[in-house]
Structure formats: C-alpha cells, structure tokens
Amino acid sequence: MITATTIEEVRNVIKKWKAEGLTVGLVPTMGALHEGHASLVEAAVAGCDRAVASVFVNPTQFGEGEDLDSYPRDFARDCEVLEAKGCDMVFHPAVEEMYPDGYGTYVNLESEMTKQLCGKSRPGHFRGVCTVVSKLFNIVTPDRAYFGEKDAQQLAVIRRMVKDMNYGIEIVGCPTVREADGLARSSRNSYLNEEERAAAVVLYRSISRAKEMLAAFGAPSAEDPADAGALKAAMTEIVSSEPLARIDYIEAVDGETLLPKERLVSGDLVAMAVYIGKTRLIDNFTI
Ligand code: PAF
Secondary structure, eight states: OEEEOSHHHHHHHHHHHHHTTOOEEEEEEOSOOOHHHHHHHHHHHHHSSEEEEEEOOOGGGOOTTSSTTTSOOOHHHHHHHHHHTTOOEEEOOOHHHHSOTTOOOOOOOOSGGGGSTHHHHSTTHHHHHHHHHHHHHHHHOOSEEEEETTSHHHHHHHHHHHHHTTOOOEEEEEOOOBOTTSOBOOGGGGGOOHHHHHHTTHHHHHHHHHHHHHHHHOSOOSSSOEEHHHHHHHHHHHHHTSTTEEEEEEEEEOTTTOOBOSEEOTTOEEEEEEEETTEEEEEEEEO
16 A cells, blocks of 8 residues: 655656556545444445545544544554555645645535534534545545445535536445444544543434334325424433433434425435533444
C-alpha cells in the first residue's frame, strides 16, 4: 500500500493509474478505523480497479467544545486495517497540507437539509464536511466514493452536493455495520466506559421496536403511510427508560430532502442522536 502525505504524491499516483485506464474508488475517513470503515474499503476494492482511503481528522467539521483534540488517532493500526482489506493507497495529510496559511474557501450546502437533524446541534458541521470532501474529490478525482449509511444525513448532503456541483462521481452508500448486540460501529464508541457501553444498546433497541411496529402495520404506501408520531413516541419511551441516555433528537424525515414528515413511506428516514454520558451517538433506519 502506498502511503501519501502530500497532494502532489496522490496526484502523481492517480495520473499513472488513469493513464493505464484504471478506475479509482475513494473511501474518506477520519481514521480510528473499525469494521464499518473496513466494509467501505471492501466495497471500493470490489467495485474499482484501485482503492484509495484518506485518513484525516478534519478540523473544519468540529464545532467549539467538540472532540477534535480527543478524537481517537492511531495511524499505524489504520494502515494495518487498510492493507488487510487490499487498499492500494492511503492519503494521510497534515492539517497544513489541506488548510495552508491563507486558506479561505468553503463549500456550504445552503438548503434546509443541513439545518435538520445533526445540523441543529452541530451548526457548521456539514460546511466542514462538504469542504473537505470536495477537496478530497478534487485531489483524488475518484470514479466512485464510498460512505456509510450510519451517517445518513452526511450521505444525503454529499449526494446533493455532488449533484449541485456536477462532480460526476458515483456516491455509494454502504450498510451500517453493527456490534453483536446491535450497537452501530463508530469510532466514538471508544469513549464509552463499560456501563455506558451497555446502556448504548438502547439506540438499537428503539430502532428494533420501531421496525417491529412497521412490520405489524404492513409495508407503508402512499395510500397507507406509517405514522411518524407513533414510531417516534415508542422510540422516545425506550430511550428515555435508560438513565444514562439523553435524547438530542429522534426525527422522521424525507430520505432525500431530510425535511420532517408525519406520514412515512418507503425511502423515508428515521434518525436519532442520543448522548450516552458525554458521548453523542447517532443511528437510523430507512423505511
Ligand atoms: O464520516 C467521516 O468520517 C467524515 O465526516 C468524512 C466524510 C471523512 C469527512 O471528514
């Protein structure tokens, strides 16, 4: 696996690959790689001739008081994971490589979709994500880019940005990878102590309950949509029964625009953010 720390190194390798007619897949990450990331790399390796992963804890997507400094970093281990999955190149730039002195250009999706869900409690987060992902797209010029469905809002925002900015890159969403008890894999799970880790399963329990309710209703359709209020109430009751949990939001939204909806049909999204102790976890499912 090639390790590149500069944009120039990446460009030289990509130029060579493209001259050989090879397709390139990109997996953008912030490192602290887990099974979820590994599944994205697997998909990139399977779907493209060459797979590139970026490992960069992007400061512009963290708000004041968030966990930029404490975010887990272990590049040596990340390389082992990437190499084992057959990744061809890892791009691991310093902050100054991505945001040199005088840096001043940001990509901001201004529609309502970045103001919903996580956008409410993390203002500026998606501006940072869109900016760094745009830069990575321009540096790597991939044919396809792979993102986890666990970050459902991020995935929808990136799809919109790619459409708006005519990137011509296929965005591939990959299913959430879960622990044995259902907790969605996340780099932030490492913040949880033993008691919090046990409590964190409440997110998945609430999702499972909502899915059971949906299964009992039968498949929702335009004539017979599912009632968002009933699903949210059942999920809220389960999460609230866990003393270590504090709900940031449990919302039902249109799967594409992310605007709130009361009557849900196939493709809509039920998403949640819950603090377990000080750790903010997210999860979701699609109707
Ligand atoms: O999902 C993440 O880890 C990050 O938001 C991303 C897409 C790598 C951008 O920094």
